[in-house]
Amino acid sequence: MANPLLERQINFLDYTLSSLWRKRYKNLAVVVVFAVVIFLLASFQLVSNGLLERAQTALVMAPEILIQKMTAGRQESIPIAYAERLHDIFGIRQVVPRVWGYYFDEVTLANYTVIGRDQVGGGTDDQLAQVLSEGRLPTAANETVLGQAVFRTKGLQEQRIFSLFRPDLSLKTLTVTGLFKKESNLLTDDLIVLSLADARDLFGLPDGLASDLMVTVANPREISTVAKKISEALPGTRVLTRPQIEKTYHMIFGWRSGFASVCLLAALAAFFIFAWDKASGLAPDEKREIAILKILGWQTADVLVVRFWEGAVISLAAYLLGCTAAYIHVVFFGSTLFLPVLAGWSVIRPDLHLLPAIHLADLLLLFCLTVMPYLTATVVPAWRCASLPSDTALQGG
Amino acid sequence: MLIELEAITKIYNQGQANEVQALHDVSLQVAKGNMICLRGASGSGKSTLLGIIGCVFPPTRGRAVIAGKQLARLPDRFLTLHRRETIGFIFQRFNILPALTVLDNITLPLLPLGMSPRQRKQRARVLMEQLAIQHREKFPAGQISGGELQRVAIARALINDPPIILADEPTAHLDSRLSREFMTIMDNLKAAGKTIVLASHDPLVTDHPGLDQILDIRDGSLHVS
Numbered sequence A: 001m002a003n004p005l006l007e008r009q010i011n012f013l014d015y016t017l018s019s020l021w022r023k024r025y026k027n028l029a030v031v032v033v034f035a036v037v038i039f040l041l042a043s044f045q046l047v048s049n050g051l052l053e054r055a056q057t058a059l060v061m062a063p064e065i066l067i068q069k070m071t072a073g074r075q076e077s078i079p080i081a082y083a084e085r086l087h088d089i090f091g092i093r094q095v096v097p098r099v100w101g102y103y104f105d106e107v108t109l110a111n112y113t114v115i116g117r118d119q120v121g122g123g124t125d126d127q128l129a130q131v132l133s134e135g136r137l138p139t140a141a142n143e144t145v146l147g148q149a150v151f152r153t154k155g156l157q158e159q160r161i162f163s164l165f166r167p168d169l170s171l172k173t174l175t176v177t178g179l180f181k182k183e184s185n186l187l188t189d190d191l192i193v194l195s196l197a198d199a200r201d202l203f204g205l206p207d208g209l210a211s212d213l214m215v216t217v218a219n220p221r222e223i224s225t226v227a228k229k230i231s232e233a234l235p236g237t238r239v240l241t242r243p244q245i246e247k248t249y250h251m252i253f254g255w256r257s258g259f260a261s262v263c264l265l266a267a268l269a270a271f272f273i274f275a276w277d278k279a280s281g282l283a284p285d286e287k288r289e290i291a292i293l294k295i296l297g298w299q300t301a302d303v304l305v306v307r308f309w310e311g312a313v314i315s316l317a318a319y320l321l322g323c324t325a326a327y328i329h330v331v332f333f334g335s336t337l338f339l340p341v342l343a344g345w346s347v348i349r350p351d352l353h354l355l356p357a358i359h360l361a362d363l364l365l366l367f368c369l370t371v372m373p374y375l376t377a378t379v380v381p382a383w384r385c386a387s388l389p390s391d392t393a394l395q396g397g
Numbered sequence B: 001m002l003i004e005l006e007a008i009t010k011i012y013n014q015g016q017a018n019e020v021q022a023l024h025d026v027s028l029q030v031a032k033g034n035m036i037c038l039r040g041a042s043g044s045g046k047s048t049l050l051g052i053i054g055c056v057f058p059p060t061r062g063r064a065v066i067a068g069k070q071l072a073r074l075p076d077r078f079l080t081l082h083r084r085e086t087i088g089f090i091f092q093r094f095n096i097l098p099a100l101t102v103l104d105n106i107t108l109p110l111l112p113l114g115m116s117p118r119q120r121k122q123r124a125r126v127l128m129e130q131l132a133i134q135h136r137e138k139f140p141a142g143q144i145s146g147g148e149l150q151r152v153a154i155a156r157a158l159i160n161d162p163p164i165i166l167a168d169e170p171t172a173h174l175d176s177r178l179s180r181e182f183m184t185i186m187d188n189l190k191a192a193g194k195t196i197v198l199a200s201h202d203p204l205v206t207d208h209p210g211l212d213q214i215l216d217i218r219d220g221s222l223h224v225s
């Protein structure tokens, strides 16, 4: 015959499952409530991780120093000649002028972001080159690299040529030489990248002007020193550094996730009250059942094993259900419940699809916050009850 | 002697405001294969004495040796082990779980032994047939009659084939026909070599001819009659 120790466990599991089945409606309700809490927590975690990862990609792509010309508190075009005034500053590796703006496409009714800049650092260590899924950055006139959404909305497939209107309504024809990766969609989805001259041509911008100047430094630790020197050399400009941009980013993100955390904490608190209620007392029929099992020769440990299985089945079912639902919610439904709270830009980009970042540590944390307390709440009161002498089962009524 | 009690005292809630001395200085011996009856009014201590014989709890003072083991020396874990090997207890309130089926109730003591469902069913079926309740096998225990319920309790007490059978007020919920049937079952068990201790104040039990001894219990003390 089979191993009696194993057979014992199977017997207990069998007993647990049939008693769960007998109270199936009540237990189903518990699993649903429990799964909703886990779903909320897991969705939040997946979305916030996804966003955090996007934010990090964004920061990687941000220039180390950005120079903008300010007039009367507003940004305006900056003369490329300003770059020559920076030659004397030690520590600057490269100054690259950039044109960028928005292009409203009357045909597709979409708003595209246009960036015009020449290749940085000979091409290979260009940050944009790192997020290409195919092709290459533009090298010649009238070449362009597109984000996925532009490619899609423009209806491009085999044919890789399309046209945009200049301000005077003449057509500018462009050839697609590359596409950006899906993973960088948050930043590149609606992007049209051209050479500096082509962008100027598209927007009708005079020669010698750009939107801003991107500065790369030789030593990243000198960013703030270099930035200070630049603002001294170029009065009337605003100099933004990557650490500054990073900070703003985190502040906005932190505030939003903080707000969401408060809501989630409320859900978690409700769950704990529910668990506590369970922990604080067994129902009379549960007490009676334990007393009967004990007087029939079950050990305290046997009773606890049954209660453990009961808690484990319910909480693991809820955990798997909640986590799976959260994954589906985030991946297939674009986290419709959370994105508006966490990310302001979802209104502008309703079709933003996050690829959720699944971290084992987060899943474990969630496990510890939900499954563990539930298990404790089922096992501990039973343990207290089962370790009392079972003479109550002896008395007549 | 299968059951040996010497100067047993049992005090509930010792040292607390609700302290009750349920047994005083009780001594008792039952030989293997005997059937005896404890007779006494309500509250006299019958259930408490059966609890000690049945290894449910050790006495507060005194020596209790049941089937060769001295109870006072056993920790709860071993008391339980000893109980499930030697005692078949038919409780005053039956202690049946109403939501479980008749079969599941009868086989409850076998689960911790690691016995497979098929073996459990086999054993239970033999007993259910002997007690004429096989047609109730799949019924929830909450839906059967009082007489059937008691047979379920008997079957469960016998499922481990224990040498000692204890029955606490077994006829309290039965009419006279069922009570007589119960005593017939006990006679058969005695004939099969079981040692039986009954507790009752029902004349149908206390005047039963098959008894080897009747002990009167009053306010926690035993009086041989």
Ligand SMILES: Nc1ncnc2c1ncn2[C@@H]1O[C@H](COP(=O)(O)OP(=O)(O)OP(=O)(O)O)[C@@H](O)[C@H]1O
Residues within 6 Å of the ligand: A391, A392, A395, A396, B012, B013, B020, B021, B022, B040, B041, B042, B043, B044, B045, B046, B047, B048, B049, B092
């Ligand atoms: N668990 C307990 N805690 C405290 N006192 C108890 C406990 N069990 C029994 N008693 C008390 O011990 C005394 C003896 O009780 P016991 O149940 O042994 O009597 P009994 O003869 O079985 O009575 P009945 O015929 O009503 O079943 C009673 O006074 C009862 O109140």
Ligand SMILES: [Mg+2]
Residues within 6 Å of the ligand: A394, A395, A396, B046, B047, B048, B092, B168
């Ligand atoms: Mg009693």
